[in-house]
Each structure stands twice: as C-alpha cells, then as structure tokens.
Amino acid sequence: MNVKMNGFISLVLGIGLLHTASAATHSLKYFYTAVSGDIDYPEFTAVGLVDNGQFMYFDSSTKTAVPKTEWMKREGADYWDSQTQGLIGEHQTFKVNIQTLKDRFNQSKSTGVHVVQRMYGCEWDDDSGATEGFDQYGYDGEDFIAFDLKTTKWIAPAPQAVITKLKWDSNTANNEHRKNYYTQECIDWLKKYMDYGKSTLMRTVRPSVSLFQKTSSSPVTCHATGFYPSDVMVSWQKDGQDHHEDVEYGETLPNDDGTFQKSIHLTMTPEDRKNNKYQCVVQVKGIKDDFIRVLPDQDATNVVPIIGGVVALLLVVVAVVVCVVIWKKRSKKGFVPTSTSDTDSDNSGRAAPQI
Known part of the structure; x- marks a missing residue:
C-alpha cells in the first residue's frame, strides 16, 4: 500500500x-x-x-x-x-x-x-x-x-x-x-x-499543564509540556477514579529545547461535565509530585482557553521532526511470525544487510 x-x-x-x-x-x-x-x-x-x-x-x-x-x-x-x-x-x-x-x-x-x-x-x-x-x-x-x-x-x-x-x-x-x-x-x-x-540525561524538569478546548462541543485536551525525562503518564480522572472511556491518547513528542510534550483528549457530554468532577493528572518519572488540572464547570467564565495556538504548536513540532x-x-x-568489521565508532555489528 x-x-x-x-x-x-x-x-x-x-x-x-x-x-x-x-x-x-x-x-x-x-x-x-x-x-x-x-x-x-x-x-x-x-x-x-x-x-x-x-x-x-x-x-x-x-x-x-x-x-x-x-x-x-x-x-x-x-x-x-x-x-x-x-x-x-x-x-x-x-x-x-x-x-x-x-x-x-x-x-x-x-x-x-x-x-x-x-x-x-x-x-x-x-x-x-x-x-x-x-x-x-x-x-x-x-x-x-x-x-x-x-x-x-x-x-x-x-x-x-x-x-x-x-x-x-x-x-x-x-x-x-x-x-x-x-x-x-x-x-x-x-x-x-x-x-x-x-x-x-539524569535531570528532571517539571511539566507545564494546560487544558484546551476549541468549542463547547469539542473534546477537551490536556496538554503537558516542558517535562523531562520522556517517561510520563497523562490520564483523566472522573470523580477521583481513573477514566478511560472516550479518551484518546496522544504521543510523547520532543520540544526543540530537549524537553517533551504529550496530550490526551477527553470527549464528554455537557451533562456529564456539569454533574461530575473531571481532572487531568500528569506524572513524570523521577518527580514525586503529581501535576493536576481540574476541569471547571462548562458555565464558568474562562473555563478552558480557546487557542488557535495549538495548531501553531503542532507546526513547530513538525518543524523539528x-x-x-x-x-x-x-x-x-x-511481533508474531506467519557483517561488518570493527571501527572506532559504534558502527560495528549492526550494519543492515541486503533484504
């Protein structure tokens, strides 16, 4: 294909x-x-x-x-x-x-x-x-x-x-x-x-966590960025319990400063949002603290920022591909089934043979 x-x-x-x-x-x-x-x-x-x-x-x-x-x-x-x-x-x-x-x-x-x-x-x-x-x-x-x-x-x-x-x-x-x-x-x-x-390589950097939503009917995105190392857990909780329904997990991506970013998207009805407490939890390996952002009620002012900047951010990410x-x-x-000489670099032993 x-x-x-x-x-x-x-x-x-x-x-x-x-x-x-x-x-x-x-x-x-x-x-x-x-x-x-x-x-x-x-x-x-x-x-x-x-x-x-x-x-x-x-x-x-x-x-x-x-x-x-x-x-x-x-x-x-x-x-x-x-x-x-x-x-x-x-x-x-x-x-x-x-x-x-x-x-x-x-x-x-x-x-x-x-x-x-x-x-x-x-x-x-x-x-x-x-x-x-x-x-x-x-x-x-x-x-x-x-x-x-x-x-x-x-x-x-x-x-x-x-x-x-x-x-x-x-x-x-x-x-x-x-x-x-x-x-x-x-x-x-x-x-x-x-x-x-x-x-x-042995450092730790705390993440910045934000919540984004384009419109009131769009999924809510929890975006963690600027963290190090790359090993991170980003999850949604509903009323204090881990929530996986209607959740889409993004990839861990690099920032151009050597740190990382990751997003997770949650789709819910306005009624669910009003009657339940949702929060995004970010855990980075090597950092004891959890980083939590609580999703406000839909009727609250400045509930979730609407940012066209998310698109710009993705373009920056692609630029550092x-x-x-x-x-x-x-x-x-x-993964289920149906040689070179030594040099002064780490090239030895891993050259690709012809298929």
Whole structure:
C-alpha cells in the first residue's frame, strides 16, 4: 500500500513505539528511514537517541553525521567521519532494499511513496544490570522482519519476509555477531554516552499543564509540556477514579529545547461535565509530585482557553521532526511470525544487510 503523507509524519519520540523505558532503564536507539517516490524529504535519514533524546543525525542530502547535543561533541573528527562513511554505505543498502521490497509486494511500477524503516538498539537497567536488544524492520507502516535475541534467528510476520528470514538465518556467524553487539557493544556505547551526558540525561524538569478546548462541543485536551525525562503518564480522572472511556491518547513528542510534550483528549457530554468532577493528572518519572488540572464547570467564565495556538504548536513540532516513523505501534512481544568489521565508532555489528 502507498503511504499517505497525512498519516506519515510522526516523531521518533512518539516512540513509546516499541519499547518503554522504566525509571531505571536507559536506552540507545537508532532509526533508519529510506523513502522512494515523489516526496520532499531526503532519500535516507538516520537518527540516534539516548533515553529518547536525539544525539546524532544524518541524511542523504547533507551526507554528514552530526552531533545534536553539546555532550556528543566530545567525540572527535575520527568518530564522526566513521559514522558518516558507515551511513553513506547504509544509504546505498537501503536504496537496494526498498526496490527489492517494491518488487516483492508487486509495486515495482508504483509511483507512490514507499518507506523502509529499521529500528535497532539496546536497553540497560542500571539497578538490576539487565540488558535487552532489538533490531526490526518495517515496510509501508507494517512490521516486516525482526531479530529474536533469544533464538538468534529472525521472525518474519509477513509472507514476503520469509525469503529474507531464510537468507539471514543461514548466516549463523553474522547472527551471533549481531547478538554480541546488542548484548555487549551496544551496552558499552550506551554507558559511555550516558557518562558524557549525565548532567543532561539524569535531570528532571517539571511539566507545564494546560487544558484546551476549541468549542463547547469539542473534546477537551490536556496538554503537558516542558517535562523531562520522556517517561510520563497523562490520564483523566472522573470523580477521583481513573477514566478511560472516550479518551484518546496522544504521543510523547520532543520540544526543540530537549524537553517533551504529550496530550490526551477527553470527549464528554455537557451533562456529564456539569454533574461530575473531571481532572487531568500528569506524572513524570523521577518527580514525586503529581501535576493536576481540574476541569471547571462548562458555565464558568474562562473555563478552558480557546487557542488557535495549538495548531501553531503542532507546526513547530513538525518543524523539528527528525525522522518519519510510520510503524504501527505494538510491543516487541506482539511481533508474531506467519557483517561488518570493527571501527572506532559504534558502527560495528549492526550494519543492515541486503533484504
């Protein structure tokens, strides 16, 4: 299927995507996105995240890997040159992969937009020492193939991925090397980056919470912004009890200052609003206080601000988009089936093979 642009722009950090870190869990993730078709977007982009905060960026237009935080500038020219050369190679591999998949899905003559994505990385619990690794691919918004760290084999949820699974599973040495990267090398790089950016990555920032409503019949939006870290719970309560009916949950998105924002939308009748007490509760990991905004009665003056600025805010968010993520959100456990040399950077062990 062709990917529609209006359902296509989503930030990597909505990334509750596939893994949600706990307070003691830290993560290193990379997102590669290759696009074909008539679209005003680089053919290939790569984004690196530590604890869901962007620390590096590369695209096929600039052909240069660059740091996105002050603390990553500690790495010297050799590191960034190695990253750049590795990602230039990844771009070429992904160009081949996207054509291969178009052929497999009988889309070789399609003029629409098609997308191949890869998300890989590792997690480390600094309390228990437990580690986790992941490596998975998506095509046009659907899961395509994923690496199972326990079996050291690939899982193919799509029929078109079976040929890739058989090909990659036959290279047992590469799969073992890949497992070693995710369980050891990736964790070492994560710890190194955590040490570089500890003053930033270990901080907490309290959120600002507001309630918005366009008209009296529109859903009420609870918007939390400016918080850090990204691990947040935003919920509605009705008369002191958690309320999930007619609630739409938004994604956790990045602000351009390194903090995050998240919205949750509640639809209710005017009668329900008048006869019950609704409040929005925001809880940020690492901060003991709950942040609560009570929804006033509909008849109160200045009940909920009506702001066209919400639209402007979303445009600002899109302006700081670091990548397009079009995967359906699901847990790693829901991924159900129907090699390079070492360098001075963390490129080793995780290069993408041809599909």
